[in-house]
Amino acid sequence: PAQAAQKRLTIGFVVHVIGNPFIQQIVEAAQMAARDLNVKLLVTGPAGAEGDAQLTAVQNLAASGVDGIATSVPAASMVKGLNTIIKAGTPIVMFNGLGEGVNGPYVGEKSVESGRLLGKMVLEKIGGTTAKGDVIVGNCYPGFPVLENRQRGVLESLAKASGVKIIGPSDVKVDSAANFAAWQGLLAANPKALAMVGLCAPDVESIGKVNAAAKSSSAIGGGYDLTIGNLEALANGTAHISLGQTPFVQGYLPVQVLVDSIRNKIKINKPGFLDSGTEIVTATKVIEPFGSAPLTFKALQKMSASKAVTRKYYDPIVKGYIKDWQKNLKPIADESA
Amino acid sequence: MSAGAKSRRVKLPEEASVIFALLVLVGIVGALRPTFLKPENLLNLAASYSISALLAGCIVYLLSMGEIDLSFGWILNLSAVVAGLSMIAGVPVWIAIILGIGAGGFMGAINGVLTVVMRLPLIIVTLGTASIFQGLSLISNKSGSVVPTEKKLTENIFFRVLGGDIETPVPFILIFVVFAFLVLHLTLHKTRFGYRILAIGSNPEAARLAGIPTKKIKILTCTLMGVVSGIGGILFLGFRGAVDPSTGANLLLPVVAAAIIGGTPLSGGAGTVWGSLIGALIVGVIGVGIVFLGIDAVWSTLVTGLVIIFAIGVDQIVRVRKNRAS
Amino acid sequence: MSAGAKSRRVKLPEEASVIFALLVLVGIVGALRPTFLKPENLLNLAASYSISALLAGCIVYLLSMGEIDLSFGWILNLSAVVAGLSMIAGVPVWIAIILGIGAGGFMGAINGVLTVVMRLPLIIVTLGTASIFQGLSLISNKSGSVVPTEKKLTENIFFRVLGGDIETPVPFILIFVVFAFLVLHLTLHKTRFGYRILAIGSNPEAARLAGIPTKKIKILTCTLMGVVSGIGGILFLGFRGAVDPSTGANLLLPVVAAAIIGGTPLSGGAGTVWGSLIGALIVGVIGVGIVFLGIDAVWSTLVTGLVIIFAIGVDQIVRVRKNRAS
């Protein structure tokens, strides 16, 4: 171990899309981990989200001789190729997107469970199981595995109220302008909707703007991710709930796992699940996972704009949950439980 | 019959067929969901698609010249980033806007100069510059969104009017874009510059021998595309209040589709600016109509495709009929 | 000089300039990272890009005919889905493969028939059919990935050879694609079918007057594109062992880029199948080189753009020199 520690390791970090603010938060956390652990981090990814181009990037990193690779796995067609690399001796940790059957640990949220959570919270706000009326559901990229899981969870929770009629799920598009137009159309078509629920990063912001423009609307807005625009919508009351996926943990933890396992020769070549937790954010309350210190909405907004503040806030988690990852490693089945 | 005699038949405008296709689509969605036809809803729809319509109006210039620009989405992005970062850095809003549009024009000019100097079609050159502009945007916004949040910015009249905080019966962005279309139409069809663009698109070698400065016109047209993309970026910034690194990534296909559905051929020498506006609206009605009708996400892609084929089919039938009649 | 007399100068092949550009790029990356030049690495690189190379080799047919197909990525996807689902449903592997390729050919034929019947350029038609094929794929795989996991499937020779479980000195997929290129090259440049395609692309009216059945040839060429996309889908399924709903989504630009970087003009009448192979390798080397050189993600897009401009610049300089010399 001492020898391994002396040689400066190189870790490859492959994301499925460059230039997505949420992904960028993950990348920044990974870079913090690399600095903390004194390893070299190579970040790469395809220009457009496509599994095959991403797999090629992973293969190229492996061929260029990196010591370990962290990658999101948005496509089942990457699995075989990743396992070949693992078999050849380069360990791989997944984050954010799970490839079923990859022989390595996965760091991410419980996607179905988080969908259930969102559905449950929306249902509470519209009057619980006795609620009666329309709820609009939008999926920005039908066919994307994580989104399909979230959707399953949301629908499961909403189904508890027999009076709730689901409108959709409609294809609301990922491009922010098209996304806005889609939500605008959905609300115009269903002006009495009780709630609008999105599954992707641009949704909460769009829903907020649509709600603000339609004076008659009192729909509850809910969705995912803590981008600046989404938090803005929560702050001005045009949207109501957004779930975060702790990008910090998703970025930091994979690097920690790789570095520890290489330095200490820990075998990680089998599936496993490391929960990155779910953040529940409303304008009045912020619930962080792993029993972290309570956070005000203001503080959260500040954090989303500053790396240093983020690192400081998560220090206890780095020293606790993340450092003790071996203890927290669960069977992969837990992810979609 | 003497040359130049006016035909007595009332001549339908070139855009008749595509207008008809648009009306058919609006009619179908409206028949199924009458709320769709509420003026407010239609205006909102139009406003949402106004930026891509604007770009379609300008890409008509390049198509008329026999060229295609693949980079304009990233010019839009980087222009908006330049303006947004300038505002955040404290540059007065109006100056930041000029900087953004100027950056757009500069990028367009680079495309133009490269295509002229390298003697390559613009599509090949912009295959490279699209990546360059995207890359510069990623570097300058540090892969994150650019969001001017300070009160003194968001309360600036620019953001308030464009963002819809100040109520106008018709969204301001729509008024602006319709005005821009008027200018684009007149420039292409009533000025020497437009004549020269069409002449180059019709027969580049004949244009050169007619003494038309083809290189200069190419560079100017690319610059114009850059300026209009820059304006698009500024409108986007004001309308949405932020720019993401992915802004503009998905503009290419709908914008070019709008222009060609509108009736501008890819082969050069002809183009209709108004047609591209109708084309953009068709793209918009299809997009919004599908969610309006509550078509399931899994089915919506298929339905979109079928409706596109239906719309261009209607367009084509009317066009052929019309040509046969004349 | 007498008619038909062979010119005494050794004639460089048309593809010389683009080969030179490829060598320059490989040389630069190799000089900076010698491991890049290991034959094993180069072969793997080539294998990763072989499917898009194959498609580039066939899109040359359409470009030569003056057309572009926007839908082939989704034809690839749906063909692979058809084959994968058939296998999972218990259809013998070889029959499933034929079903997949047949589905591809059928989709291509639909494109061809629509473009001929509607008398519209293929690019407009495939604007619609691309969505249709994607939509059908989403519906048939219920928005999920198709993964034939059963042992009796994955142990089938098809999956084992393509997936690389059976060791071959050169990846099997590479051998297959090079062979396919040979066939594509000979068909375009040595058979009447190829001559007819090039004639239609060069002068459609003259082709009609020469008695060429232009509609039939168009439909056939579109069908060929469908069949090759179908084969691409099958190769993908075997090579990767699964198909995702997003498979094929981002193929359009790199494939068309490979063909035009390789030297096939967009205007029709000329095309080089081998050039598109080199073009696909250039696209590949740029992608791989950036990872090998350890260029950070934030910078990689910019560098990609700069290298593309550099590569087409080198290509163009050699081309101009060569033409001047001849």
Place this chain on the structure above:
Amino acid sequence: MNTQSVHNVISVRGLSKRYGGVKALNGLDLDLAANKVHAIVGENGAGKSTFMKILSGGVTPDEGSIEVMGEKFSSFTVQSASKLGIGIMYQELRLFQHRDVLTNLFPDREMRIGPFIARKKMAQIALPVFKSIGLDVPLDRIVGEVPLSDQQLIELARVLIEKPKLLILDEPTSALNARESKRLLDLVKALPAQGTTVLYVSHRLDEVFAVADHITVMRNGSLVFSKPTTELDIPTVIGGIVGEKAASSIAKKTGSADLYASAEKVLEVKNLSNGKQVLDISLNVAAGEIVGVAGLIGSGADELLETLFGARPKVAGTVTVQGVEKTHLSPQNSVRDGVALIPADRKRVGLMLERTVSDNLSHISVGGYKKGTVLISYKGLAAAAMKIVDKFAIKTESVQVRVGNLSGGNQQKVVIGKWLEISPGLVLLDDPTRGVDIGAKVELFRLVREIAAEGKGILFRSTEISELTTLCDRIVVVKDGVSTREVIGVDDGELIKLINE
């Protein structure tokens, strides 16, 4: 099958074809006997090419019956025409510009070994045909890169290779020089003896009389008369072509050595070279003078005018226009300086085929010359275009018609007419009468003289020797890219000898 149709290779009755408001063919009745050379003549837009295209299956008639070689058709396709053994050389060449020469010779008739095209076999067939028509171009050259005259010969070779029983030649010599034309005429004359009937469309009446057994004159889509050549003379034919309009003719110029010696030089060229076809050419043109350029195909005469205009790069020599040396020659500068070029290849570099007559006529005045304001009024352009249309008697339904729909000769008039607006000081005429009918040619020559009389200079290249000797004050002979001598007052025979020596 009656006996008459055995003798008549073609019988048409009431053949009509209209395009919009234009009657291209208007109830044409005609019988043409087999194994003869039939000349078809008529003014521009008379319907000759339309008739030829119907016979070859390229155009479907609206009305009328056609009987070809004893078989009766209401219409036929390209395929059925070619099965019958009808071969056509189109006036507007139908070549595949991107493809090589050999490929163009066997369009869809390629010979094959197995599935593969047998280029060697095709070359063996092509080379003797090339030799017979005096074509000398490598078979692997891209057609778009060879001169127009060679393209015309390639189109001719293509149809000869088909060995048709009925050979249609639509203005086959319009871009050819005297030598090539003569060779072609000899070849055509020999064909009837081999069982081939020839339809020969041309505006060059001397050729017509040299080659045809029988002459048919058309006007406005109908027959004027159809008689054996022996019963006709040139004035009668001209009378038939132009109709009631008085047939004018053009007087021959009698140049003299020092007529313009003292006049101001509009153009002075010293040792001009473009490094390729033009190697060392010196000449000058005085104000009011018409100077001819004579030379064989490939002598550099073709490229000289384009080089002077700046359309091809100059590598050495000096060019002085109106006393000012032009260091930077470019089309743009030339247009601004009032130098006009009427290019030989109207389709490739002269016209915007898809656009209207009006748009084409404003190509120079709006496009290159920058006349008037930035804003343009299409009404104004149309009015200006109308004037030119009237002046040149361009036959078109309106100025808003697509120029590609005009007959070949009328297209040529548009190419010339578009320069009128800017009244150039130096006019470079590169084979300007290609496909122009006799009436229009006389009109054009009158106009050229008129322009010259205003003190402008004219440099004139033509493939027709008689045009040079008729119109020019002085003729510069060019050989292998070098101007070898200048002659004054020569006749056709002398000039041909000078060019060929």
